[in-house]
Amino acid sequence: MSLLTVADLSVAYGRIQAVQGVALDIAAGSIVTVIGANGAGKTSLLNAVMGLLPARGEVTFRGEAMARCPTEKRFSLGMSLVTESRDLFTTMSIEDNLILGANRCGRREIVQRMAEVFARFPRLKERSTQLAGTLSGGERQMLAMGRALMARPQLLMLDEPSLGLAPIIVREIFHIISDLRDNGVAILLVEQNARAALQVADYAYVMELGLVTMDGPASQLAGDPRVIESYLGFGGADTNTA
């Protein structure tokens, strides 16, 4: 059964249409990626699904219609979003950031979940009293993911998790993403690093100018000549297709 279904979703900024009639579907425990160029509408799509942006269309999560559901409600139903800017509580410690990720839980529950997060991201444990604002880019990404995982989400949405990170860190992050999937967390991954995203994902969508222009199993799209040329290739001919 689908965990998340998006149908005919549109987002507009004033008269600018950022997302136009997008449909997508995520099965529980799978990784779905959305790839596309800067400005294709990927971030707007995630924000609309999380309820951060007003949108038209349907978002159904665990069988419930999400229209009129504020972000906080979607969060408590099991959706988490790690944004491109991470939105950490920069002047608070790593530990406090994680505590706030499970702010509705009792103390014992918080301690237990924090131990799980630290097991997954040992680096965070070493620095648990350090302020979030003093962390490096990779550590910030880990903390943002850790904070989201404190809520034990069923769907984790990641916006450009590899942004600005060195290749070795990117590898680590993608490793954790596939491990999370193996533990039953569904993941909606928005990436510019299309090659890495297609390797880790089960299913993929391509967005261009607010529209989904292609979709299919990730391995199949990775072999599609149009995808190779537009998103994977650094070589190839000078001609480009729209």
Added chain:
Amino acid sequence: MDATTLLLLGQDSLISGAIYALLAVTMVMVFSVTRVLFIPQGEFVTYGALTLAALEAGRVPGTAWLLLGVGAVAAVLAMTRARQTLTFLKAIRILIIDVGLPALLLLIVHWAAPLKLGLVPEMLLTLALVVPLGPLVYRIAFQPLAEASILVLLIVAVGVHMGMTGLGLVFFGPEGYQTSAFSDAVFELGFMNISAQSIWVVTTTAALLLGLYLFFEKTVSGKMLRAAAISRRGARLVGISTDRTGYLAFTLTALIGAVSGLMIGSLTTIYYDSGFIIGLKGFVAAILGGLHSYPLAAAAALLVGTVESFSSYSASAFKEVIVFTIIIPVLLWRSIFRPPVEHLE
């Protein structure tokens, strides 16, 4: 200026500085959590002082009626805003909380006021009447504008100030009142007198500041407020509702404002519009402290208190001019050391 005068002025500085510090700290908090520059903070001081004065005189304070009226307005607005999802039960719940409770309070006050129950129960009753106005004001004026710019929120805050001052006149009248002190005792310390009241004010302030500190550092609710202040979006992403943090911040503001009113009411005569200038001085301190730092705001408040006390001694006519112009050098400093183009990356 001899030593006695100096010590007297020092004591005076400390008392007014303490009150400005409370106001400044809550203003910084409200601003960072809700982005509202809450100009009407001083009105809660007035309401607190004048409500206590009425209770002391054995009268039903105007705030009891005002709370009922504001609650009714909030209830109507809440029901119209939620009209698409409103159920009978929800409507009943809104009515009980917004209208029922204030009505109950009004009945209690009607019974209790003539009995003159004494200072402490009257103070508690005052807080029960004034503090709920904080979250109600947030709901009526600011909640629908949660995404508006700081400037729009500031102008709305000024509108709320106008409304609250006007209502203050209606419900308290134009006369000024002074409440009785916690204590009339005076201690002699060497060659100067220290009133027990001033010790009360300073210790209460210190206790409140310490309480706020512990609340922000140690409790999850306090951390949620801090989180919302650092990143509103980050807070929403971990399920912290900005409406809830808004209520909480405004409740704290009203509480601290009303307590300041209880303290200041015995030190000076308070009129329906006195709170504005008191609040603005707290604001001057908050701005001097940069609007972000609690300790800096509190320290600046002591400075404001000192400047005020000493200028009222040496240039009494220009006391207010001096207090409000000390902000200018700070602003000047900011404008000189500003980067060529703001907010780039």
Added chain:
Amino acid sequence: MKPAHAAIALVIAILAIPLAPISDYWIVLLDNIGLYSLVAMGLVLLTGVGGMTSFGQAAFVGFGAYTTAVLSATYGISPWLTLPLALALTGLAALAIGSVTVRLSGHYLPLGTMAWGLAFFYLFGNLEFLGAHDGINGIPPLRIGTHDLFDGRSFFSVVWLVVLAASVLTTNLLDTRVGRAIRALRAGTIANEAFGIDTARVKLIVFVYAALLAGLSGWLYAHFQRSINPTAFGLNIGIEYLLMAVVGGAGHVFGALLGAGIVTILKDQLQDILPRLIGAQGNYETIVFGFMLVVILQSARNGLWPFILNALPPRPAKPLVPADASLPQRPKPSGPAILDVRGINKHFGGLVAVNDVSFTVGAKEIVGLIGPNGAGKSTIFNLVTGLLRVTGGEVYFQGNRIDAMEARGIAALGIARTFQHVELAPDMSVLENAAIGAHIRGSAGLLSGMLRLDRAEEKRLLGEAARQLERVGLGAYMHRPAGSLALGQLRILEIARALALDPALLLLDEPAAGLRHLEKRALAELLHKLREEGMSVLLVEHDVEFVMGLTDHLVVLDFGKMIAKGVPAEIRKNPVVLEAYLGGVV
């Protein structure tokens, strides 16, 4: 009806109204509305158009009023002679206060106005020579010939002729080169500075202009009331002025008149009715005003004037007469390195965003700056255009060292740019946005604009903007508001604005993002053509194929460091580049 005819009709109406059988009560009320409109009009310009909220305008009314009161009542100088003095004093005060105030960012500015608004109120009330709290009495009335303007009826025409003149001048002002810069203020300072506009100076101009209108109102007020005291110049009155601007519509000159009318009449009626209803004395109107302010901002943020505007028939856009003379063009540079970047660094705190980068751009050359997200490309643009300061290294443009120069000075040398995140004024038309680019090619000042002496130059500036719009293919959208264009079109509009500066070097930050295939091709053709005409281009772009086909040289960045440099064919095969782009593979 032509504007001139409308003005004549209005003048006749203003002269006729006092003769009409209207009760004294309404005439006096209209006098007051006129006085308040002047202040509100200044606020409209300051707040609604320029984005600077002031609660302190009442203090400037006080400057005007007290100056003339002291001079005419105490020293017996004729009111007509005190007018220039009152304005001069108000202007000087505004210049001094404004030079501190307008530099404040965001909400510090209105808080600052509140502080000095209060300080002046207490100052007026405590200075003996201003009569302290009692104020000044016995101010002589205005006199025309031998006729004293004692009553509201004879005063009416004076007030409203002044209001009419101020409306005309203010409307004119907004429709000029300086006016465009004022209107662009609200969209942010970055783009304006990058096109050579001294935003701090423009803000100060608006601030002083608004204060002068307030001072003028104060001068009239003093001779109308013939006695003044500090209460008329306090913070509460300052707030009421702002209320007028907000209620009427803070973005429209005539919103000021509407707002002043509504608030004044309402205040008058409420002061009459409410005490009778409630049965006690008090200024209950403040409650209503408070609620009004809250409700207007919650439900009609742009005030009430737009509702009236919508009810009126739309005015057709002014047809653009082609200019008979065009703007002079700068000579095209030559040489192998018109832009020479030598070992620049940029640190943000501990983060090294740009690390020892050197490259050159020659005349008639298109150079591409590529690299993964976060590689420091946009930072380099900001360093070259002076929006950010280098931490180390040097930048030369045509032999001038520019790394320590202000952005507007660099623009004047002939470097124009576009922004990755579009920096345009959404409420202004496409044409006006493009004309911002030509700002430094004009010279008309405030006064010549208000008096309409700038029309020839204005025609050339707009003509240049229109020409560039036609060139990039946006000619059909010229009179639409910029906010109504699609993202791709906005990027093209940014290019048109940059071209209107007549740059020797054009910096484009991701110009192809959001463009469709054919649009990309048209953009490539445009850039080739510009190169043929002698322009150099430096561009950041993600679309690798687009860059490869277009550029003469490429500079590749990764984590702030330059990792490769060369012609596209070399870069394509460079193993370090391939690793940077493809290294994130699992």
